[in-house]
Amino acid sequence: MDDAPALKTRLRSGSPAFGCWLEMNSPIAAEIVAQAGYDCVMIDREHGPASIAEAIALMQAVQGRDCTPLMRVPANDPVDIKRSLDAGIAGVMIPAVDSKAEAEAAVAACRYPPRGRRGMAASIVRASDYGADWQDYVKRADEDLLVICQIESGAAVQNAAEIAAVEGVDMLFIGPFDLSANLGHLGEPDHGSVRSAIASVEEAAKAAGCLLGAIPTPGRSVEELLAAGYDLILVDADSMLLRDGARQSVARLRQAFQR
Numbered sequence: 001m002d003d004a005p006a007l008k009t010r011l012r013s014g015s016p017a018f019g020c021w022l023e024m025n026s027p028i029a030a031e032i033v034a035q036a037g038y039d040c041v042m043i044d045r046e047h048g049p050a051s052i053a054e055a056i057a058l059m060q061a062v063q064g065r066d067c068t069p070l071m072r073v074p075a076n077d078p079v080d081i082k083r084s085l086d087a088g089i090a091g092v093m094i095p096a097v098d099s100k101a102e103a104e105a106a107v108a109a110c111r112y113p114p115r116g117r118r119g120m121a122a123s124i125v126r127a128s129d130y131g132a133d134w135q136d137y138v139k140r141a142d143e144d145l146l147v148i149c150q151i152e153s154g155a156a157v158q159n160a161a162e163i164a165a166v167e168g169v170d171m172l173f174i175g176p177f178d179l180s181a182n183l184g185h186l187g188e189p190d191h192g193s194v195r196s197a198i199a200s201v202e203e204a205a206k207a208a209g210c211l212l213g214a215i216p217t218p219g220r221s222v223e224e225l226l227a228a229g230y231d232l233i234l235v236d237a238d239s240m241l242l243r244d245g246a247r248q249s250v251a252r253l254r255q256a257f258q259r
Helices: 004-012 027-036 052-062 078-087 100-110 134-144 154-158 160-165 176-182 192-208 222-227 238-257
Strands: 017-022 040-044 068-072 091-094 146-151 171-174 211-214 232-237
Touching (some): 004 017, 027 040, 027 052, 027 238, 040 052, 052 068, 052 078, 068 146, 078 100, 146 154, 146 160, 160 171, 160 192, 192 211, 222 232, 232 238
Parallel strands (some): 017 040, 017 232, 068 091, 211 232
16 A cells, blocks of 8 residues: 555645556556556456456556556445455445445445454555554554545435545545436436536535546546546546557558558
8 A cells, every 4th residue: 555645645635646447457458557657547346357366466567656556346345345455455446335324334344443344454464565564554544545435326416415524435436327327328428417416426525525536428528527626537448448559550450451
């Protein structure tokens, strides 16, 4: 978690950051992404294939670069969150947080007793340099970790103010595609009613002093998100960069070969 204070402090100071999803479970792709200069990577274990052990290899691939490793866990599960934190991530994204109670449960899973319910194995885990730094790690773990709750449903939109106000929730990250589907507009993240729901979440987050995160959509660019006050924008994904680059190259080649 050595990079966590730098990213969290940066965001809290009003300096936004951009990042890239890691979907391919490839340490080589992760290394290339970090080498390119992204502020952070988000290891996706909700939709991506990586296990925790494989996620550690991805973290090792970006180590030494000025690129903070974050992780989206599969669900709001205290066991998985505990194991992910022990692996040494700098921030955790919890998908589909729909209520204040679910947000409180997510925060509790991230914190050691008496403030939470995280299991205590700091004397041996990777997050504390395999125990070499465990006492200092325990003291700073809560402060360093970036806790991100995803807003992806109509219920979450309605409860956004309460979720944002939960002590220990650092950021609301809007998932526009899941949200649009939940609101009855599958594949339409820029639908008017979806944009209205997003605007209400933005207002709730800012009123609570909570950070905001999102991805661009076809109708809302990175520049527009920045103008709206977003703090973290996950712009690209390793799989999409490879897909788009390969397709663009093949299109040029087909033109050159005239076939």
